[in-house]
Amino acid sequence: xxxxxxxxxxxxxxxxxxxxxxxxxxxxxxxxxxxxxxxxxxxxxxxxxxxxxxxxxxxxxxxxxxxxxxxxxxxxxxxxxxxxxxxxxxxxxxxxxxxxxxxxxxxxxxxxxxxxxxxxxxxxxxxxxxxxxxxxxxxxxxxxxxxxxxxxxxxxxxxxxxxxxxxxxxxxxxxxxxxxxxxxxxxxxxxxxxxxxxxxxxxxxxxxxxxxxxxxxxxxxxxxxxxxxxxxxxxxxxxxxxxxxxxxxxxxxxxxxxxxxxxxxxxxxxxxxxxxxxxxxxxxxxxxxxxxxxxxxxxxxxxxxxxxxxxxxxxxxxxx
Numbered sequence: 001x002x003x004x005x006x007x008x009x010x011x012x013x014x015x016x017x018x019x020x021x022x023x024x025x026x027x028x029x030x031x032x033x034x035x036x037x038x039x040x041x042x043x044x045x046x047x048x049x050x051x052x053x054x055x056x057x058x059x060x061x062x063x064x065x066x067x068x069x070x071x072x073x074x075x076x077x078x079x080x081x082x083x084x085x086x087x088x089x090x091x092x093x094x095x096x097x098x099x100x101x102x103x104x105x106x107x108x109x110x111x112x113x114x115x116x117x118x119x120x121x122x123x124x125x126x127x128x129x130x131x132x133x134x135x136x137x138x139x140x141x142x143x144x145x146x147x148x149x150x151x152x153x154x155x156x157x158x159x160x161x162x163x164x165x166x167x168x169x170x171x172x173x174x175x176x177x178x179x180x181x182x183x184x185x186x187x188x189x190x191x192x193x194x195x196x197x198x199x200x201x202x203x204x205x206x207x208x209x210x211x212x213x214x215x216x217x218x219x220x221x222x223x224x225x226x227x228x229x230x231x232x233x234x235x236x237x238x239x240x241x242x243x244x245x246x247x248x249x250x251x252x253x254x255x256x257x258x259x260x261x262x263x264x265x266x267x268x269x270x271x272x273x274x275x276x277x278x279x280x281x282x283x284x285x286x287x288x289x290x291x292x293x294x295x296x297x298x299x300x301x302x303x304x305x306x307x308x309x310x311x312x313x314x315x316x317x318x319x320x
Contacts, residue, residue, distance in 0.1 A: 003261040003278035004035060006154040007202040007253060009285050009301065009309050010045045011275045014038030018156065019277035028158035029068060029091065032166045036064075036087040039152045040168055043123050044313045047150035050084065051123045052170025055177050058130050060121040062170055065184040066091040069163035069192035076184035078103035079177075083111045084119040087168045090184070092116075103180065121170075128317040133174065135320045151183045153190060153200030155257045163259060165192035165200055165214075172205075181205020187215035196222045197258030199231070203269075204250025211238040217256050227256040227264030232296065235266035253288075266296065273301065 002022040004015045014035035021031045040049025047053065054060045064086035067074040075093025077086050078101070089111045093100050102110050112118070151169035167183040167190050182188035182205035189205070191214040192198030199217035201208050213234050220230035231254050242249035253267035253274075261278050267288050277283040285301040301309075 001261040001279050002157055002159050003257055003263065003276070003281075004031065004154060004156040005255045005257045005263045005265075005274065005276045006035065007152055007200060007255055007274055008150050009273045009275065009306070010039055010042070010048070010150065011035065011152050011154065012283060012285055013042070014152075015154070015275050015277050016283040019283055022156075022158055022277075023279075025159055027160070028156040028162045028164040029066075031158065032154050032156040032164045033066070033087055033091055035154055035156070036152060036166050036168050037085050040085050040087060043125065045150075045152075046126065046129065046173075046313075047170055048152050048168050049086070049170065050119065050121050051126055052121060053126055053173035054122060054130055054170075055179070056174045057177055058122070058127070059177065060126065060170055061175075061177065061179075062086045062121065062168070063180055063184045064090045064166070064168040065186070065190055066094050066166045067164060067186065067190055067192050067198075068094060069165065069194035069198055072193070074100060074186055076101040076186070077107040077111075078180040078184050080104070080107040080111065082118055082120060083108065084117040084121070087166050089114075089116055090166070101184070104178065125317055128319050129173070132317075132320045151181075151189065151202040153183070153202055153255065155190075155192060155198035155200055155255065157257060157259060157261055161194060161259060163192050163194040163198050163257075165190040165198040167200060169202075182208040185209060187212040189214060191215045191218050193218055193222070194259060197227060197256060199227075199254055199256040201252060201254050203252035207242060207250035208252050210242065213238055213252065213254055217254060221256065221258050227258050227262050228266075229264070231256050231264040231266035235268060239268045265298070
């Protein structure tokens, strides 16, 4: 049995490639790195890698993580600039005996020393988004991060029973320089144990980090819960807890897969999508819906939805 699950429609092309690799016997590490890199390299996805939206000083700062569920090795980078594939740097860091989480200039020096590709990650499209946001904002109003924060997070299982998890993001648009969210933080943005399963998050990092929700989902699966039950319980309870304590809860969406290839997803927002491929299921995009009682269910994305998704993201931008 093998499988891979990822947050958001943007992961589809990457997990399709990973699916082929897994089918041919590739490792969970190679497959997930390939899948994440496909998202990082596509300039029309404005929340990950090349084309990611910049911070308030118009610099693109990237966060990423990689975890091996068999050895529990992990590597993480935060606030790294001018490198093409932060997930690959994170994977390299996971092999180090110490110094597994590097940020800013330290992460960049490490990446340069180990020959990773340097690249200006600020695209012309991202500059237009930045300019338009400044124009839209009154001179007397502080620039604030937008509400979208579409981290790509994945969990992968290979035919040998090894599991991995990985994340990559450019974080909040217009964030303060140096801001790091949950994505590269173990237990919050991701967690995986090949003896159990793995989980990954996307959403408002400042809130996701308050609950270590990815680890909680893996813990619930370890106690015998199906990934779907674990996701729903963890997200619902933490969302309610935040609202009790703080009167609000930020966006959070979690995906999970266990070591049997079973998967699950839960979210507290409308409009979330995720992508799955397993030995028994071709690469598929699901949309999360809610019925009139607020109960969550999944719907396979229609061709019309898929066509509109890509059309919207690749549409020409007009500078205001």
